[in-house]
Amino acid sequence: MTYCIALKLNAGMVFASDSRTNAGVDQISSFKKMRTFNKIGDRSIVILSSGNLSITQNAVNLLEQHGRHADRLNIWNAESMFDVAQLLGECLREVRDHDGVFLKQSNVDAGANFLVGGQIQGERMRLFLIYAEGNFIEASDNTPYFQIGETKYGKPIIDRVIRADTALADAVKCVMVSFDSTMRSNLSVGLPIDLACYQNQSLNLDFQQHITEDDPYFSQISRRWSEGLRGVFASLPTPEWLGDIDHVPPPQ
């Protein structure tokens, strides 16, 4: 399993992905699920992936390889993020056409999703979610984020905190908490986390971080969030209709 999230805020964008891949509990390993395409002053693009690893890797490899042919539309000369999303969707379809039938013979799920976002000079920041079939949708101001993979455990904190006008530092903090919640409830999502933070109009990926198990910041967030939650929980009132249930012996 995987957990990836991308936010598109007024101030910039935040991308994060875990690194755990598993094919059964005895085949757990670590793969980077974030790929960045950065050309300072021209474009900053981040791709996050979930699903069948061979499908997602090969689709992005194909996209990267097409990028070497300057005579055709590719990720380095596309004029818009919409074109980039379409290119990635086509690469995904190409790989699925090529490998899908063989995977199906062995009942292997060829499902794969991508988040692709960033900014190209002359355009605003944009964020897309690409479905397994290669079609895609774009994030709007009403929906400033997309998640893929094991999305539910980490969603409540995002829903409570993230708005279009959330500051980038708060957004990164919130993403850390969201990963912490997900990793506590699902063993198949795990460190390290790859994190990229993009400042609107900067056209450069200045802020990237690889968060490993001994990362002091993540440990601190995890511990303090846990303690804080327990504190808030302890301060909540007890329902009156329960009376003194924990201190009265049951009738015999």
Added chain:
Amino acid sequence: MTYCIALKLNAGMVFASDSRTNAGVDQISSFKKMRTFNKIGDRSIVILSSGNLSITQNAVNLLEQHGRHADRLNIWNAESMFDVAQLLGECLREVRDHDGVFLKQSNVDAGANFLVGGQIQGERMRLFLIYAEGNFIEASDNTPYFQIGETKYGKPIIDRVIRADTALADAVKCVMVSFDSTMRSNLSVGLPIDLACYQNQSLNLDFQQHITEDDPYFSQISRRWSEGLRGVFASLPTPEWLGDIDHVPPPQ
């Protein structure tokens, strides 16, 4: 969709279910998903259900109807909760055998799950999760709770708080928070909530509550939890590696 949770703690048991049922967004209605079978001094049994409403209702109706025939094993004369779980599993299979093929013709999902727990005189408290196929598993001390339905949004707070030795009042508070988180992230889970709290050895369901939209306790929990989370979140440190990202204009 539905959300149901049942906890088996040292001090007693807590059962809770929402009441929303939907078959598409324009057919949302409210049905009780909790059924109780209580005979003071003899047995207290609670059943929670998720999945196809006609299947779950009819399975429980069948169980209740069999209970009128004192000459055969039924929910009122069973000597153990294990027998009760088996009876319910058989009722589920009977209803699915009867209706399943017709539902399949219309591509309607006949899936259904139950949580059944409680105490019968002479036995300890027990809790079972019954799968759609009618087979079942029992909660142990290591796993003091089961959830069915839309389980993920409300799981993180349960994982953080609930232990076998958690007090009943804290467990009820925690279940309220778990429902609050679920309802915020999934529109198809909604009030009212049915809640039952059973004190170990009491052999009576003294504590039952029907929590509607104007319930002052639930509103208070929801508001204070939300404010508390925001407070803890605001107190978390900002990652150093982001520097002063929200106050420095990007390079032009």
